[in-house]
Amino acid sequence: MNVYEAIMKRRTIRKFKQEKVEKEMLVGLVDCARMAAFGANMQPLKFAVIDDKNTLDLMFPSIKWAGYLADGAPKENERPAAYIAVLGDREIKPNGMFETDAGAAVTTMMLAAEEKGLATCWLGAIDRSALTDILNLPEKYSLVYLLAAGYPAQESKAVEMTDGNVKYFMDEDKVLNVPKRPLDEVLIKL
Numbered sequence: 796m797n798v799y800e801a802i803m804k805r806r807t808i809r810k811f812k813q814e815k816v817e818k819e820m821l822v823g824l825v826d827c828a829r830m831a832a833f834g835a836n837m838q839p840l841k842f843a844v845i846d847d848k849n850t851l852d853l854m855f856p857s858i859k860w861a862g863y864l865a866d867g868a869p870k871e872n873e874r875p876a877a878y879i880a881v882l883g884d885r886e887i888k889p890n891g892m893f894e895t896d897a898g899a900a901v902t903t904m905m906l907a908a909e910e911k912g913l914a915t916c917w918l919g920a921i922d923r924s925a926l927t928d929i930l931n932l933p934e935k936y937s938l939v940y941l942l943a944a945g946y947p948a949q950e951s952k953a954v955e956m957t958d959g960n961v962k963y964f965m966d967e968d969k970v971l972n973v974p975k976r977p978l979d980e981v982l983i984k985l
């Protein structure tokens with residue numbers, strides 16, 4: 796799979812096989828994340844791989860899934876094998892502006908995961924305060940995002956958006972359809 800194929804094929808997945816993912820693979824994603832582009836090359840992010848069942852279960856209620864779908868959240872037997880917590884280190888970057896760097900890091904991990912056959916879901920609708928407690932995060936870290944990872948138990952595909960409707964939906968074959976604005980809409984002439 797080349798980079799173009801990974802970009803085009805990658806879709807957010809929210810239902811996962813109950814299969815463990817080798818720790819090495821997850822650490823490999825973090826190894827890719829540290830190579831992302833970072834503003835002023837400050838590299839203010841740290842990453843924690845969480846894959847023990849007890850912590851995963853504690854974290855689950857603090858995460859919101861698939862806001863547009865009634866049935867979009869993973870059921871008990873569809874939950875991800877791991878989360879990678881993306882943390883901002885305020886000792887490196889005291890102004891606490893981590894989102895852009897975290898976006899680059901998460902995207903890099905998602906594409907690296909795609910190549911390895913792993914599915915991911917970028918999670919921003921999270922209860923940061925509750926998760927900070929659950930993970931017992933040291934004071935200097937801000938929880939920016941979580942990335943859920945596991946082997947996919949759901950199909951998702953991009954479809955051309957025709958009506959300006961951004962809401963992803965489940966079709967009759969239980970395939971998630973994700974509307975993407977067409978190239979001639981996003982490419983403008985100045």
Ligand SMILES: Cc1cc2nc3c(=O)[nH]c(=O)nc-3n(C[C@H](O)[C@H](O)[C@H](O)COP(=O)(O)O)c2cc1C
Nearest residue numbers: 805806807859860861862917918919920921963973
């Ligand atoms: C900043 C950000 C935050 C997100 N937060 C969540 C979230 O909390 N829960 C969720 O289910 N999906 C979340 N997503 C996934 C988006 O819903 C998904 O990327 C979007 O619907 C497009 O689908 P695609 O990734 O398959 O192209 C988030 C994505 C981004 C970029």
